Amino acid sequence: MIQTDALAAFAVFADHLNFTRAAAALHLSQPALHVKVAKLAATVGRPLYQRSGRTLTLTPEGEAVARFARDLDARMAAFLTEVRDAEAVRPLTLAAGEGAYLYLLGEVVRTFRPLRLVNRDSARMLASVRAGRVDLGIGVLEVLPDDVTTVLLASYPQTLVLPVDHPLAGHAELTLRDLAGVSLVLPPANRPHRRTVERALRAAEVDWALAIEAEGWPLTLHFVTLGVGLSIVNGCVRPPAGFTAREITDLPRVPYYAVHLPSRADDARLAELLSAVRLAI
Missing domain, CATH: 1.10.10.10 (Winged helix-like DNA-binding domain superfamily/Winged helix DNA-binding domain)
Structure with missing residues (x-):
């Protein structure tokens, strides 16, 4: 036993x-x-x-x-x-990436109690959910795994962040061909976002240049504000002052999912947290 x-x-x-x-x-x-x-x-x-x-x-x-x-x-x-009919309960643990915390989950972080937060990219978030180390994970998933429960929260277009006085800012929306000759600030080559953008640019036969590699949206936008290059980001990312964003219509939308173990489907507190996340997004 x-x-x-x-x-x-x-x-x-x-x-x-x-x-x-x-x-x-x-x-x-x-x-x-x-x-x-x-x-x-x-x-x-x-x-x-x-x-x-x-x-x-x-x-x-x-x-x-x-x-x-x-x-x-x-x-x-x-x-x-x-x-014991006690009010104190075990904090739920939420795992999400930097972008989700910065641009999507602020209201949940401010108001949901008790809540423990951990910072995980999508791969590590999935591993933590599978191992039972976190109650709910939030992330962008390229492929939906069949061993966990996934709930689509929202999908966002991919957008080009550029100065408000840039010539491309005069377009209501853009295509990949509009990026010909543009220098881009992108994540390192092993990151999913970089792979998606590179594949799409190559398929569209667009010549472009890598200005610099940057990990995370804040550093990416920092380089954009310094004039190092332009950047393609998820549509939930807010451009800094003096900059704007234009949707790139022939890039796929970016889906954000909530993830939890199937055994937690009837957990009332987890359902409450998931509801709060959905309202925030």
Whole structure:
């Protein structure tokens, strides 16, 4: 039989993936934590983590056990709150990227309580949802995974940010061919937004130049305001003073999704948070 204290200990270990730090967080000795994890693995009948050099990673079975442990902890907390009729509840954890926090979720951050915030790009957000480390994730998804629940929140056009006195600002909307000869501020080559833009420009046979690579919308817009180049951003991104944005009609719209585990579909508090997010966006 699986002991709940072993599950709780493993959940902490899964968060740290380091026996020293996890043992300290649990106020246990490292040998004691090793024993708990080993006994849990023996009960499950599968290894729960693997070592590559000095790095520990969870096996698929370890991810499942950690997810179960966190879900059990959340259900226990909800049960105790209900039994005690207490107002204090476990904070929900929301994971989103920098752009979503800056331009979409301000009202949720200001008003929803209790709420714990973590900053994650879409790939890390999905991993955190799958592992049960966050309750709700918000991000742009190129492909919809089938192991989590996804809810479309909104989609935005891709827009060119440029000075209000730039010749292209006289157009109500733009096409990729209007960008011929333009120098662009774009993310690094491995980022999804960069891949999308480059593929589209190449397909449209548009000659363009890379002005500079920038990670994140604030730095991107900073370089645009310095005159380094123009930039293509999601339509939810607000241009700085003295600049405007024009939709590029032949670029795909950018969809933002909320993501949670299917097992949380009937969670009333999660539904409340998702409703707040939808109203904000």
